[in-house]
Amino acid sequence: MQKETLHKSLIRDFYRRAVAQGDIAFAEQLIADTYIQHSSGLKPGKAGMLEALNLMKQMPKPASRATPFMRLIAEDDYVVTNLSFDWGGKQKIVVDLFRFENGQVAEHWDAVQDQPATTANGNAMMDGALPTEHATLSATNKKIAVEFYQRIFINRQLQALPEFVASTLVQHNPDVADGLAGLHTYLCSGTLSISKIHRTISEGDFVVIQAEGQLAAEPTMVYEIFRLDQGKVVEQWTVKSKRLYW
Known part of the structure; x- marks a missing residue:
């Protein structure tokens, strides 16, 4: 399997299994022991990420959720996701950047921004075209x-x-x-x-x-x-x- 295809599949599973379903065992396998976290809201390292996933698992789920997916773009050892979710009555727009090493997530960066009620262009932040699956690198x-x-x-x-x-x-x-x-x-x-x-x-x-x-x-x-x-x-x-x- 092409490296980028495998990495995208693993990230899809991470969101669906570890984040949405609370499958901590899957997260433990996917996240490298030497994992580096660049998000300000989480404790450092693999332990910090697993702790955050455990907390999310215990939190009440919102009655309705915006469809999370999204744009999924991969090159070499990097995977970028652009997604949205409802949190506290607000739609959050997120970009996550993951770096893989030896088939595991070794590093993570992100940015989160609220979808404003109005925009200068009349378009929502998550609207628009989606990447074509299995597109060749350009x-x-x-x-x-x-x-x-x-x-x-x-x-x-x-x-x-x-x-x-x-x-x-x-x-x-x-x-x-x-x-x-x-x-x-x-x-x-x-x-x-x-x-x-x-x-x-x-x-x-x-x-x-x-x-x-x-x-x-x-x-x-x-x-x-x-x-x-x-x-x-x-x-x-x-x-x-x-x-x-x-």
């Missing part, structure tokens, strides 16, 4: 997305936006209006500044960029998901979290 799309992010978001070469972005861009960042003009206006506002790309994961038409920057002068972790078509970004999702654990 080195070309990855190269384009990295150059786009470096030149536009980090180097602020906004005059180059039309080289990378379709005029009909569909936007799921709640702070940004649809279209090329909407992204240009948002970037000109200076609300979010990006300083560094940490990791990039690509599969088919989708590219995920994990970056750090500042939002309203606070250190911020940013996950961008881009869908490309014919060499241009045609759809964008963003999940931000004001915490940095690299």
Whole structure:
């Protein structure tokens, strides 16, 4: 079985068995003893993750849940999930990033953001296209997305936006209006500044960029998901979290 296919299958099972059904034995097998946790709300290491899963198992389940799945994107030893769930009467939008080592989850990062009541584009944060299952990796799309992010978001070469972005861009960042003009206006506002790309994961038409920057002068972790078509970004999702654990 291709490595990426196996890793995605294991992560699906982790959500369904360990998270949803409380199968702690499965989690113990899947999580490496040397597991590194980058989430601020959990205790460190494998013991911290198992403790969190045990607590979730004991908590009352909500009467209704948003369908969790989602986008599932994998390259090499990394798997990215983009999902949502109901918590405390609010819809939470999540990006999880897992790193595998020898068939086990060895490292984890995440960002969680509330779905706002209204957005600048009228689109929900989880709406839009889904990756095609078993899509081939696209080195070309990855190269384009990295150059786009470096030149536009980090180097602020906004005059180059039309080289990378379709005029009909569909936007799921709640702070940004649809279209090329909407992204240009948002970037000109200076609300979010990006300083560094940490990791990039690509599969088919989708590219995920994990970056750090500042939002309203606070250190911020940013996950961008881009869908490309014919060499241009045609759809964008963003999940931000004001915490940095690299």
